[in-house]
Amino acid sequence: MSTTATNFPSGIKPGEFSSETIPSSELSQKSVLNILNNKCYNSLQHLKQAHAIILRTDHFQDHYVSGTLVKCYANPHFNNFTLALKVFDNIPRPNVFVCNILLKGSLEHEEPHKALSCYHKMVLLNSRPNMFTYPPLFKACAMTGCVKEGVQFHAHVVKLGLSEDGHIKSAGIQMYASFGLVGEARKMLDEGGGSDVVCWNAMIGGYLKFGEVEAASELFGCMPVKNVRSWNTMISGLARCGMVESARALFNEMGKKDEVSWSAIVDGYIKQGCYKEALAVFHEMQREKVKPRQYILPSLLTVCANLGCLDQGRWIHLYVERNSFHVEAMLGTALVDMYAKCGSLDMAREVFENMEVKEVSTWNAMIGGLSIHGQAEEAIEVFTKMQGESIKPNGITFVGVLNACAHAGMVEKGLAILDSMKEVYGIEPEMEHFGCVVDLFGRAGLIEEAEKFIDSMSMQPNAAIWGALLNACRVHGNVELGEKVGWILLDMEPQNSGRYALLSNIYAKAGRWDDVTRVRKLMKERGIKTIPGSSVIDMKGRVHEFKMGDGSHPQMKEIYLMLERMMEKLRVEGYSPNTSTVMFDIEEEEKETALERHSEKIALAFGLLETEPGTTLRIVKNLRVCEDCHSAFKLVSQIYGRDIIMRDRVRYHHFRNGMCSCKDFW
DNA sequence: TTAGGGTTAG
Structure with a gap:
C-alpha cells in the first residue's frame, strides 16, 4: 500500500506525530486500535494523526482497523460525515461491519438517502448484509418515504432468514406504519414466530398513528408482557386521537409512571384545549415531585398564557432558572408570550432583552405582546430594532404591527406599513392583514x-x-x-x-x-348555543373560574355580598348601568340584575374580597368585555384605588384611577 | 473480535 501524501488526511503530513507517539513501524494492530478507541473520540486532530499512522503502517489493509477508523470518523460528535465517506471509498473491499457503520452514520447525519446508496454498493460488492444492516435501512426508508425500496428490503430480510430478529422487526413495523401500511406492519409482526415487547409497542404505536384505536387496544389487552413504554404508547396515542379521557383512565390505571407518562397526559390535555386539566396534572406532578421534562415547559407556558395564570407561569420561569435550563429560543419565546399575555409586560421585556438567541417568533411575541397592551409606539420601535439586527420580519410580524396601529388608532402609520409589506419586505399581504x-x-x-x-x-x-x-x-x-x-x-x-x-x-x-x-x-x-361568559382570576397560584350567574364557588355567599356592596358604592359615585346591550327585552330592573351577574364582575368582587388593598387584580375573560362592565371596572379602579388588568378575548385593559389603557376604544 | 430496538416532540 502506498503512503503518498494525497492519501493522508488534510492538515496532517506524513511523519507529523505527537511527541508521545511510538515509531509507527513498531505499532501492532492492537495498539492502533487502542489509540483509535481511546484517544480519538473527542479530538478530530488526534483522529487524523491516528489516521496518518495507520496509512504509514499497512494496517489500513486490516478490515478491523479500517472499519474502526471509519467508525471514529462517523461519530456524530465530529459532524463531518464526508470524511467518513472519503475514508470508506478508499477501502478496497469493505466488509459488512464498515458498511453497517455507514448506514447508521447516514441516519445520524440526517442523510438517509446515503443509506440507500450504501446498501446498493454493498450488494454490488457482494458484501452479505446481516441483522445489523436492516434496522437503519428501514428507518431510512421511513424517513424518505421510499416504499418500494422498503418492501424490497423486507423481502431480503425474509430471504436471508432474519425475520425473527426483534430489532429488524420493530424497525420494519415502524417503517410500514409510517407509510400508512398498517396491515403490512401487522403481517411483519406475525411473521417468523415470536415477537417481543418492543415489537408489540411499535405495532400499537403504528395502529394509533392512524386512529385504529380498537386494534391497538386489543393488542394492548392481550400482550403477554407490558412495560412502561407500552402504557406510554397507548396514553400518548389515545391523546393524539383526541381520546384524552380514555388516555387519562389508562394513566390512572397504570402502576409506575415515568416522566414520559406525565408529559404525555399533560400534552394530551393541551392539544385538546383542556388547559385547566393540563395545569391540574402539572400541579399533581409537582406534588409527586416528578420533574417535568424541558420540552413540555413551553407548552405549559402556552397554557398559562391562555389562562392568564401569571403565578404558575412565574413558577415555571423560576423552575427553569433553578434548574439552570438553557433558555433557548423556543423556551424564551414562550416566556415572553406568557408574561405579555398574563399582563406582565415588564417581565416580558426583561426576558426578551436577556435572550441571547432570538428568532423571528421571539420578536413577534414581543411585538404582539406590546400590541395587545395598546403600546403601539413601542411595538413599532421593536419592529425597527428587529431589522437593525438583520432579522427578516414575516407575515406574523405584520399582523402584530398592524394590530398595534389599529388598537392605538394610528391609521396613517398602519396604512404605510401595509404598503411597505410588499414593496420593502416582499411579503404579500394576506387575508389576516386585510382584517x-x-x-x-x-x-x-x-x-x-x-x-x-x-x-x-x-x-x-x-x-x-x-x-x-x-x-x-x-x-x-x-x-x-x-x-x-x-x-x-x-x-x-x-x-x-x-x-x-x-x-x-x-x-x-x-x-x-x-x-x-x-x-x-x-x-x-338552528340549535346554536351561546358560549357562556366566564372569567378567571389567578390567586396565589390557584385559578378561580366564574360563570355568569354562577353559584358554585364555595365562598359564593360572601362574594355576592361583596358584589352588592361594590355596586352600591358605584351607584353612589354616579354609575348607572348600561343596559342597552343586554340581549333580552326585559324590564329594566331585571336587566340590571343580569348585568350585575356578569362573570367579570363576580371575579372582580372576589378579587377585592380576597386580596390586600393595593394589590393588582388580574382577570381573564373568555369573551369581549361588555360596555357596562368596562365602565364599572374603571370606577372600581378609582374608588378602591386598585390597578386592574383585564384581558378579554382580543386585548388588554389596564384600569387605573378611573381610566382604561384602551381609551374606551376596543 | 467491532454495532442495535419502541413512548412525548411544541
Whole structure:
C-alpha cells in the first residue's frame, strides 16, 4: 500500500506525530486500535494523526482497523460525515461491519438517502448484509418515504432468514406504519414466530398513528408482557386521537409512571384545549415531585398564557432558572408570550432583552405582546430594532404591527406599513392583514373607508373581515350597516354564536326588540348555543373560574355580598348601568340584575374580597368585555384605588384611577 | 473480535 501524501488526511503530513507517539513501524494492530478507541473520540486532530499512522503502517489493509477508523470518523460528535465517506471509498473491499457503520452514520447525519446508496454498493460488492444492516435501512426508508425500496428490503430480510430478529422487526413495523401500511406492519409482526415487547409497542404505536384505536387496544389487552413504554404508547396515542379521557383512565390505571407518562397526559390535555386539566396534572406532578421534562415547559407556558395564570407561569420561569435550563429560543419565546399575555409586560421585556438567541417568533411575541397592551409606539420601535439586527420580519410580524396601529388608532402609520409589506419586505399581504386594516379603519370610526377597502381587496372577504366591520358598527352605533353585515355573517357562519350575539346587541342598542327576538329565534331554530361568559382570576397560584350567574364557588355567599356592596358604592359615585346591550327585552330592573351577574364582575368582587388593598387584580375573560362592565371596572379602579388588568378575548385593559389603557376604544 | 430496538416532540 502506498503512503503518498494525497492519501493522508488534510492538515496532517506524513511523519507529523505527537511527541508521545511510538515509531509507527513498531505499532501492532492492537495498539492502533487502542489509540483509535481511546484517544480519538473527542479530538478530530488526534483522529487524523491516528489516521496518518495507520496509512504509514499497512494496517489500513486490516478490515478491523479500517472499519474502526471509519467508525471514529462517523461519530456524530465530529459532524463531518464526508470524511467518513472519503475514508470508506478508499477501502478496497469493505466488509459488512464498515458498511453497517455507514448506514447508521447516514441516519445520524440526517442523510438517509446515503443509506440507500450504501446498501446498493454493498450488494454490488457482494458484501452479505446481516441483522445489523436492516434496522437503519428501514428507518431510512421511513424517513424518505421510499416504499418500494422498503418492501424490497423486507423481502431480503425474509430471504436471508432474519425475520425473527426483534430489532429488524420493530424497525420494519415502524417503517410500514409510517407509510400508512398498517396491515403490512401487522403481517411483519406475525411473521417468523415470536415477537417481543418492543415489537408489540411499535405495532400499537403504528395502529394509533392512524386512529385504529380498537386494534391497538386489543393488542394492548392481550400482550403477554407490558412495560412502561407500552402504557406510554397507548396514553400518548389515545391523546393524539383526541381520546384524552380514555388516555387519562389508562394513566390512572397504570402502576409506575415515568416522566414520559406525565408529559404525555399533560400534552394530551393541551392539544385538546383542556388547559385547566393540563395545569391540574402539572400541579399533581409537582406534588409527586416528578420533574417535568424541558420540552413540555413551553407548552405549559402556552397554557398559562391562555389562562392568564401569571403565578404558575412565574413558577415555571423560576423552575427553569433553578434548574439552570438553557433558555433557548423556543423556551424564551414562550416566556415572553406568557408574561405579555398574563399582563406582565415588564417581565416580558426583561426576558426578551436577556435572550441571547432570538428568532423571528421571539420578536413577534414581543411585538404582539406590546400590541395587545395598546403600546403601539413601542411595538413599532421593536419592529425597527428587529431589522437593525438583520432579522427578516414575516407575515406574523405584520399582523402584530398592524394590530398595534389599529388598537392605538394610528391609521396613517398602519396604512404605510401595509404598503411597505410588499414593496420593502416582499411579503404579500394576506387575508389576516386585510382584517387588521379593516379593524384599523373601523376602530377609528372610518367606516366608509373600511367598506371601500373591502371592495378594493384582491380576494373575496372572509368572515373575519366582515366580523371586524361588524364590530366597528357595534362600537360606533352604525345600525344600518351593522344589520347588513350581521346577516351576511349569519349566512357565512351559521354555527358561530358570537355573530348572533353581536347582531342582537346592535339591535338591542337601537331598541329594536322585535329584531332581537328574531335573531334569538333563528338561533334557537338552528340549535346554536351561546358560549357562556366566564372569567378567571389567578390567586396565589390557584385559578378561580366564574360563570355568569354562577353559584358554585364555595365562598359564593360572601362574594355576592361583596358584589352588592361594590355596586352600591358605584351607584353612589354616579354609575348607572348600561343596559342597552343586554340581549333580552326585559324590564329594566331585571336587566340590571343580569348585568350585575356578569362573570367579570363576580371575579372582580372576589378579587377585592380576597386580596390586600393595593394589590393588582388580574382577570381573564373568555369573551369581549361588555360596555357596562368596562365602565364599572374603571370606577372600581378609582374608588378602591386598585390597578386592574383585564384581558378579554382580543386585548388588554389596564384600569387605573378611573381610566382604561384602551381609551374606551376596543 | 467491532454495532442495535419502541413512548412525548411544541
